[in-house]
Amino acid sequence: MLRQGMTSSLEAEVWYFPDEGDEAQAHYLEGPINQKATTLKSKYFFRPAKLSGNQAWKVIIPEPCLWSMQSPALYALNGEEPRIGLRDLRTRGESFYQEDRRWVVRAASSTSRNQEDRLASGLIPIHRQVDLPHVEACHRLGQPLILWPTANRPINLDQLSRYAAVSLVVLPWDTSPEVTAQAHSHLLLGADVGPGVSVPTWAKFVVVSEALIRGGWQPDRRLPVVVTRQYENDEMSGQEMRAQCDVFQASLDRGAEFAGLWLVCEYF
Numbered sequence: 001m002l003r004q005g006m007t008s009s010l011e012a013e014v015w016y017f018p019d020e021g022d023e024a025q026a027h028y029l030e031g032p033i034n035q036k037a038t039t040l041k042s043k044y045f046f047r048p049a050k051l052s053g054n055q056a057w058k059v060i061i062p063e064p065c066l067w068s069m070q071s072p073a074l075y076a077l078n079g080e081e082p083r084i085g086l087r088d089l090r091t092r093g094e095s096f097y098q099e100d101r102r103w104v105v106r107a108a109s110s111t112s113r114n115q116e117d118r119l120a121s122g123l124i125p126i127h128r129q130v131d132l133p134h135v136e137a138c139h140r141l142g143q144p145l146i147l148w149p150t151a152n153r154p155i156n157l158d159q160l161s162r163y164a165a166v167s168l169v170v171l172p173w174d175t176s177p178e179v180t181a182q183a184h185s186h187l188l189l190g191a192d193v194g195p196g197v198s199v200p201t202w203a204k205f206v207v208v209s210e211a212l213i214r215g216g217w218q219p220d221r222r223l224p225v226v227v228t229r230q231y232e233n234d235e236m237s238g239q240e241m242r243a244q245c246d247v248f249q250a251s252l253d254r255g256a257e258f259a260g261l262w263l264v265c266e267y268f
Contacts, residue, residue, distance in 0.1 A: 002029075002077060002084040002162065004186045005058070009099060012064040012086045014075065016046050016057040027057070031075030032065035033083065035140055039065070039073070061086075066099065067164035069119065072142030074164075085139060085164025089188065091204050091224050095259050096188075105168070105226065105260035106245045107146055114238070119143060121238030123245065124167060126262060130155060138165035146170065146262075148192075148207075157182040157189075170207050173197050190226065199223065205259060213252065224259030227252065231263050 005013025014029060028045040046057035065073035067085030074083040088099045096103045110118050110125030112134060118125045126146045127134075130153075138145055148170040149155050160166050161184035171180070173191040180202040183189055191203035198220055199206055205224035208217060213227050229248050236244070245263055249255040 002082055003184055004084060004086055004161075007064070007066075007086050007088050007186065009066065009088065010063065012061045012066075014044075014059050014061065014084060014086070015049075015051060016059070016077070018057065027078055029059055029061070029075040029077060029084075030079040031083075032073035033076055034065070034071055034073050036142060037071060041079075043079075044075075067142070069142045069144060072140065072164070074140070082162065083140075084162065087164050087167075087186065089167065089186070091188065091259075094222060094224055094257065096205070096224055104256075104258070105146075105262070106242065107260065108238075108241045108245070108263040109234075109265040110145075115143065115145070117238040118241065119238075121242040123238060123242055126264065130160070132159070135160070135163050135165055139163040155179065157187065158184070161187045168205070173200055173203075175200070175202075177202065207260075207262070210248075210252075226260030226262055227258050228262045228264050231265065234265055 001017045003015040005015055028043045030041055030043050032039045044059045044061055046059050049056055049058040064086050067073055067087050074085050076083045090097050096105055105124060107124040107126050108118055110127060115125045124144055124146050126148055128148055128150050130147055130149050144165055144167045146168045147166055151172050168188050168190060170190045170192055173193050180189055188204045189202060190205040190207050191200050193199060193206045193208050205226060206219055207226045210227055210229045219225060241263060245261050249261050
């Protein structure tokens with residue numbers, strides 16, 4: 001299994017956890033591999049290292065090609081599979097930061113049918129269904145998405161952490177620590193929070209309704225806050241949705257300070 005470690009535009013760590021009997025010292029990462037561009041590939045050989053007291057293998061990639069919509073760069077184990085994409089996405093204070101630039105996440109409910117239209121309009125698609133073949137395709141094509149799985153459905157955060165396309169994951173506020181502990185450190189988990197609910201310790205951001213914000217809700221600690229608004233017309237184009245997102249932001253008191261503005265369908 002490949003796992004992203006500390007990552008910046010200067011260098012990136014990638015960890016490898018081999019199967020029993022696997023001769024890891026012969027393994028390497030090759031890349032970047034990019035479906036949208038021709039790249040000059042290099043090989044980076046793994047070296048033995050320790051992670052949390054356990055034997056593992058690590059490679060450091062200087063000045064890595066980071067995964068993005070414009071350039072979905074991947075690094076392949078031994079030039080084949082699996083392939084990992086590296087992202088520098090984190091939270092700082094009350095905001096998201098992507099490659100050290102503040103990122104206000106504008107997003108809208110989506111299906112595979114209208115996803116590309118959403119992306120072309122500057123909106124990140126939000127999906128309720130966790131469709132791994134679709135996630136894998138987005139990983140290779142440079143199509144970021146937000147996963148907000150239906151409550152009470154099993155979710156494998158260890159598996160989802162391996163795809164650079166998965167930008168954010170939203171979970172119910174009462175999700176068990178056993179589930180959230182599966183997520184790799186670079187995957188940002190958010191809590192869907194309602195009235196009278198404390199922000200769970202595992203949450204790196206929170207998602208709340210417009211009504212809750214207008215009612216004076218405040219988080220009990222400092223972290224990014226995403227606000228959602230429901231809409232009825234699922235036939236709006238991506239450009240119309242983006243315009244509605246901007247109207248939404250302008251309607252909120254200090255709307256520019258929120259980390260995200262998401263439009264969700266009533267049936268969502």
